[in-house]
Each structure stands twice: as C-alpha cells, then as structure tokens.
Amino acid sequence: MNPMDSEEPILRTLDSSGISKVQEMTIPGQESSEVSKTLQDAFSIFDNRLRHDHPACFAYMPSYPSPLAWIGDLLTSVFNVNAAMWNNSSGPSVVENTLLRWLADQAGLPQSAGGCFVSGGSMANMSAIVMARDNALPQRRRSDGVAYLSDQTHISVAKGLHMAGFCDYQIRTIPTDNDFRFNVELLNQAILEDKANGFLPFLIVGSCGTTNTGSIDPLHDLADLAEKHSMWLHVDGAYGASISLSETNKYLADGLGRADTVSWDAHKWLFQTIGSGILLAKHGWKLEKSFSIEADYIKTTRAPDGSTSFYNVSPELSRPSRAMSLWFTLKVLGHQRVGKMIDQGVTLASVAEQELIDLGDWEIVAPPTLSVVVFRYSPFNLSIDDKELDSINLAISKRLIAENVAAIFTTKLRGRTVLRLCVINPLVQQENIKQILQRMNQTAQKELGLHPSLKEAPITPISFCSDSLPHVQPMVQQE
Ligand SMILES: Cc1ncc(COP(=O)(O)O)c(C=O)c1O
Known part of the structure; x- marks a missing residue:
C-alpha cells in the first residue's frame, strides 16, 4: 500500500x-x-x-x-521522551530551543525571541491570545478588552478568544480590502471608536497567509498601529510563515518579525505530520509570565544556559519532543x-x-x-x-x-x-x-x-x- x-x-x-x-x-x-x-x-x-x-x-x-518526518516521528515515539521538564529531556529540549531560535531568526524576530512547540495552529493562536491578555490588559479590566480580527482571520482565533474568556462583544471583525488584506484604515477607526467608548483595545491579530486566499496582511502597518495604540500584535502564520525559509519569496512576509507573537505550523508548509505547531514570542521571557507554575511534585531546574522547562513556557505538561521531526527533516534536506x-x-x-x-x-x-x-x-x-x-x-x-x-x-x-x-x-x-x-x-x-x-x-x-x-x-x- x-x-x-x-x-x-x-x-x-x-x-x-x-x-x-x-x-x-x-x-x-x-x-x-x-x-x-x-x-x-x-x-x-x-x-x-x-x-x-x-x-x-x-x-x-x-x-x-516528508518521509523524513515519519522517521523523526518514529524516533520521537520510540524514545518517548516527556519534553515537559528540562532535566528529564535535556537533549531534545536543547534541540527544541535551538530550532525555535533558528526559526525566529528566519522570521526576523529579535534575539530575545523564544517559543514552544504545540499541537497546531489553533493551540498556538490560543496560547498567543493568553499571552496578549496577560501582557497587554490589566487583570481587573479584562471585561473591557477588545480584540481585532479581519473577516479572513482563521476561526481558531475567535475560538481561542472564547477559550481565553472573552465574549462576543469583545471581538471586532474588520472588513478586508480588495486583496483580502486587513483594511488598516478601518481598523484604526474601530480602535479609536472603542477607546472613545471606554473599551481597552489590546490585541490585533494579523495573518501571514489566510486560509481562504493565502493573502498576507500589511504587517508593517499593523505593527505601526499596534505600537501607536500600545497593543499586542499576534500574526497567525500557521500556513504562510514558512515562506520565511524561501530565499526568493521571503520578502512577502516582511514585517513578520515585528509581531509580539507568531503562530507557525510545521504540519502545513514545512512537510511535517499533523501535530507539529509552533508558537514564537518576540520576548521569550513573556511566555513564563503566562505559563509558568510550580508544584511540590515538580522541581524546576534551569539548564546551565538559563532556559527553563518547557512546561513553564507552554500550555502543556506532558508533551512529546515535537521538534525532533522537524529538526531531522531540515537537517537531512x-x-x-x-x-x-x-x-x-x-x-x-x-x-x-x-x-x-x-x-x-x-x-x-x-x-x-x-x-x-x-x-x-x-x-x-x-x-x-x-x-x-x-x-x-x-x-x-x-x-x-x-x-x-x-x-x-x-x-x-x-x-x-x-x-x-x-x-x-x-x-x-x-x-x-x-x-x-x-x-x-x-x-x-x-x-x-x-x-x-x-x-x-x-x-x-x-x-x-x-x-x-x-x-x-x-x-x-x-x-
Ligand atoms: C491560517 C490558519 N491558522 C490556523 C489554523 C489552525 O491550525 P490547526 O489546524 O493546526 O489547528 C489554520 C488551519 O488550516 C490556518 O489555515
């Protein structure tokens, strides 16, 4: 067969x-x-x-x-490492951190960037929303926060907002232009209107490769707007962030590196099997703000290079060493x-x-x-x-x-x-x-x-x- x-x-x-x-x-x-x-x-x-x-x-x-991803998956299953804690998975954890840093470089994110592998774009988007909530919205004013999507944003973003505790009245869907890209003018107007009405605009979700048409939002304009209004910019690059690996076409994703967080699915355009999603954050330490937690039965030990256990920078505890398949594929090819x-x-x-x-x-x-x-x-x-x-x-x-x-x-x-x-x-x-x-x-x-x-x-x-x-x-x- x-x-x-x-x-x-x-x-x-x-x-x-x-x-x-x-x-x-x-x-x-x-x-x-x-x-x-x-x-x-x-x-x-x-x-x-x-x-x-x-x-x-x-x-x-x-x-x-790629068949190379199958080999990577097999290795991941055979060794069955729990990549939650640094000291239990130091080898694969170093691969994961190093690969994330390398991917962040390709996307144009700064040296401070970090991230984690998750199961896919939906989990990456939801995790980014949680980070935006924790970093750009005062805890006591969560019910006033507003997030801005375009009419082409993937459904996982609205789902993630709901899972992170936001209600429909806190989500604005802004029409796209003729090329199915965020209409920045209308976005700015909506933000100003919400501010005038006492809301707290905190999150813009742009797309680098929409599902319907593959359109890429004007990422620099979105970043400018996010800076102007002190908002968090998340870019859903589940599909399109992979273009960063192309010497010829990477210019299409120019501006991606200005995002606070980026989603990127290796199971879409990096030739991996399903279950390989990536969340990148411009400032890696901000992941800890959202996901770090201690328990008597888990003692966090830091790696000699200062990096922490992945359960402190990602939503999961037990987790496979997902980076190994992508590493294997990229290394061989x-x-x-x-x-x-x-x-x-x-x-x-x-x-x-x-x-x-x-x-x-x-x-x-x-x-x-x-x-x-x-x-x-x-x-x-x-x-x-x-x-x-x-x-x-x-x-x-x-x-x-x-x-x-x-x-x-x-x-x-x-x-x-x-x-x-x-x-x-x-x-x-x-x-x-x-x-x-x-x-x-x-x-x-x-x-x-x-x-x-x-x-x-x-x-x-x-x-x-x-x-x-x-x-x-x-x-x-x-x-
Ligand atoms: C642009 C975009 N974002 C997010 C997702 C959700 O990704 P996943 O299916 O890996 O959860 C998809 C899925 O097709 C997508 O196209």
Missing part, C-alpha cells in the same frame, strides 16, 4: 455499513488478536480518509509530510532545499492561475500570493446568475472528487461560492496542474450541459511523479 500512489482514492468516506464494520473491529475481544490481522484492520480503517498527501489533493492546507520545495508551491499556484486564464471562462477571484489560487467557473459569454453559478461551482468540486480527479473544494468569498486550490506537495509537476485543470474545464462544461458528448469523452490518466523519497526527484530536475 503506497500512500503516494495516485490511483488511490483521494477521499473515501465510510457509509453506514462501513461504520458498523469499523465499530466491530474497534471493540477489543476477550481473546487476543493476531498482530498481522490487527494491522490489516488498521490499514482498512485508515483507508477511509482524505489522502492529504495525494498529489491531486489541493483541499484545505494539504499536509504533505538542508534548509535551502526546503526553501525550494516551498517555492515550488508558489510557482505551481501561478501556473494554475495562468492555465485558468488560458482556458477562458474562469474568473480569478483571488490571484495567488503564496500557494493558493481562488477561482470560479463563470463563462463570460453566458448570462448565468450568481446563485446558479454557486451551484455549478459546487457541483464541479463534487464531481472532481467523485471521479477521483482532484480535491478542489469550495469556500465562500464575499458571499459567492468559489473554488480553492492550495498546492503544497512538491511531487506535483506543472504538467499535472495543467492536466487537472483541463479535466476540470471539461467537468465544468458537462455541468453546464454545454457539451453533453463530453460525458463519453475518453479520460487520459494523469501520471504523477512518485518515488520512494518523494520531493527529491522533482527538485533535482529543477536545479
């Missing part, structure tokens, strides 16, 4: 009888079960999934882990290669945009900034109302997945149903993208009933590059 085999279904979901079968497999029997038989069960259970690593999966932020793998996504998104333009009938709703392009089938010479186009675009997405052509899911932008393609997998070649979009064009025409004969048209199989060391081959060809 090769997870990179493009013949595999991109998405398989259990039906009712499948659910019953898996339930039967789940309940442990009185008697023991053969390891080999149980492994077979595990494979058939995992068969029912979205294959994020399928080269035709462009949905969400597809997690495409070298960071230049990883930067080029990231660049490949940026290039492919532009190739996709050009192909859509060449095909005609496709409106580019959000041109790529990073590796996302958003578009909509909208034949120019036909007058079809927006509602009908919404259903046609949804139908296209469903048909592509039903026919196992590609996972290109819909989202909504300014109330319209649009198609969204995010390309992260470095196995994907320019030719693959073009072929898939051509197939999508045929699907769209079928949906519109323009060319019923296309239903019988032969389908050319799309052949993807596959290799036991995925991503190495395409990169070599490019160099």
Whole structure:
C-alpha cells in the first residue's frame, strides 16, 4: 500500500455499513488478536480518509509530510521522551530551543525571541491570545478588552478568544480590502471608536497567509498601529510563515518579525505530520509570565544556559519532543532545499492561475500570493446568475472528487461560492496542474450541459511523479 500512489482514492468516506464494520473491529475481544490481522484492520480503517498527501489533493492546507518526518516521528515515539521538564529531556529540549531560535531568526524576530512547540495552529493562536491578555490588559479590566480580527482571520482565533474568556462583544471583525488584506484604515477607526467608548483595545491579530486566499496582511502597518495604540500584535502564520525559509519569496512576509507573537505550523508548509505547531514570542521571557507554575511534585531546574522547562513556557505538561521531526527533516534536506520545495508551491499556484486564464471562462477571484489560487467557473459569454453559478461551482468540486480527479473544494468569498486550490506537495509537476485543470474545464462544461458528448469523452490518466523519497526527484530536475 503506497500512500503516494495516485490511483488511490483521494477521499473515501465510510457509509453506514462501513461504520458498523469499523465499530466491530474497534471493540477489543476477550481473546487476543493476531498482530498481522490487527494491522490489516488498521490499514482498512485508515483507508477511509482524505489522502492529504495525494498529489491531486489541493483541499484545505494539504499536509504533505516528508518521509523524513515519519522517521523523526518514529524516533520521537520510540524514545518517548516527556519534553515537559528540562532535566528529564535535556537533549531534545536543547534541540527544541535551538530550532525555535533558528526559526525566529528566519522570521526576523529579535534575539530575545523564544517559543514552544504545540499541537497546531489553533493551540498556538490560543496560547498567543493568553499571552496578549496577560501582557497587554490589566487583570481587573479584562471585561473591557477588545480584540481585532479581519473577516479572513482563521476561526481558531475567535475560538481561542472564547477559550481565553472573552465574549462576543469583545471581538471586532474588520472588513478586508480588495486583496483580502486587513483594511488598516478601518481598523484604526474601530480602535479609536472603542477607546472613545471606554473599551481597552489590546490585541490585533494579523495573518501571514489566510486560509481562504493565502493573502498576507500589511504587517508593517499593523505593527505601526499596534505600537501607536500600545497593543499586542499576534500574526497567525500557521500556513504562510514558512515562506520565511524561501530565499526568493521571503520578502512577502516582511514585517513578520515585528509581531509580539507568531503562530507557525510545521504540519502545513514545512512537510511535517499533523501535530507539529509552533508558537514564537518576540520576548521569550513573556511566555513564563503566562505559563509558568510550580508544584511540590515538580522541581524546576534551569539548564546551565538559563532556559527553563518547557512546561513553564507552554500550555502543556506532558508533551512529546515535537521538534525532533522537524529538526531531522531540515537537517537531512538542508534548509535551502526546503526553501525550494516551498517555492515550488508558489510557482505551481501561478501556473494554475495562468492555465485558468488560458482556458477562458474562469474568473480569478483571488490571484495567488503564496500557494493558493481562488477561482470560479463563470463563462463570460453566458448570462448565468450568481446563485446558479454557486451551484455549478459546487457541483464541479463534487464531481472532481467523485471521479477521483482532484480535491478542489469550495469556500465562500464575499458571499459567492468559489473554488480553492492550495498546492503544497512538491511531487506535483506543472504538467499535472495543467492536466487537472483541463479535466476540470471539461467537468465544468458537462455541468453546464454545454457539451453533453463530453460525458463519453475518453479520460487520459494523469501520471504523477512518485518515488520512494518523494520531493527529491522533482527538485533535482529543477536545479
Ligand atoms: C491560517 C490558519 N491558522 C490556523 C489554523 C489552525 O491550525 P490547526 O489546524 O493546526 O489547528 C489554520 C488551519 O488550516 C490556518 O489555515
């Protein structure tokens, strides 16, 4: 069973009888079960999934882990270190601290920066909100604090605000501009208005790579505004902060290093398995203000270099040594290669945009900034109302997945149903993208009933590059 085999279904979901079968497999029997038989069960259970690593999966932020990350994960599990306390995990803790410092350098954060690995972007965002609350809002005035998001901010931020004790009346959602970036003018007005009404604006959450369109907020402008109003600036770079590793494109994230905190998911665009999130803080010691706590049964010993145990700078106590997989991957590949793998996504998104333009009938709703392009089938010479186009675009997405052509899911932008393609997998070649979009064009025409004969048209199989060391081959060809 090769997870990179493009013949595999991109998405398989259990039906009712499948659910019953898996339930039967789940309940442990009185008697023991053969390891080999149980492994077979595990494979058939995992068969029912979205294959994020399928080269035709462009949905969400597809997690495409390098096989090197698998090795890193295996090491993490085998050694099973509890990276909570310094003296119990000194080796992996030094790796974690050193890697965090290195990542902070890439993002442009100052020497004072620190951080921790967490399970993902949602936990990183929530932890950053807790830090903003503790550093930028007087304890007795928490109920007056106001946080500012844009209409493109990821849902995990509002969720994190609620978990950190904030109510809906304390959250402002500011409209974005035509490029889906924070409208700084409107943000400033909202802050001034809230101040005039006795509120305490304390947090601006910018995005470096929004989920819908990959847009990057004007980070310098947000930092200026945060400084002007003495507010905390958190930048959600769960997806887009990885661009900092690209020599060619890192300028896109200029200003990221001015944030007080940054979220960064290695399981998105740093080719790690799910569960690898990062929180960076401009001033590492401020993490302790929010997360440090003592107990009689845990004695904090500081490392000779002064660093503390990770349970004092992160929300968790018991925690795996999550940094090891990313370290292993970066070490083996070298960071230049990883930067080029990231660049490949940026290039492919532009190739996709050009192909859509060449095909005609496709409106580019959000041109790529990073590796996302958003578009909509909208034949120019036909007058079809927006509602009908919404259903046609949804139908296209469903048909592509039903026919196992590609996972290109819909989202909504300014109330319209649009198609969204995010390309992260470095196995994907320019030719693959073009072929898939051509197939999508045929699907769209079928949906519109323009060319019923296309239903019988032969389908050319799309052949993807596959290799036991995925991503190495395409990169070599490019160099
Ligand atoms: C911009 C952004 N922030 C945060 C998150 C949440 O990250 P996670 O799913 O790792 O919790 C996502 C997830 O896609 C995201 O795209």
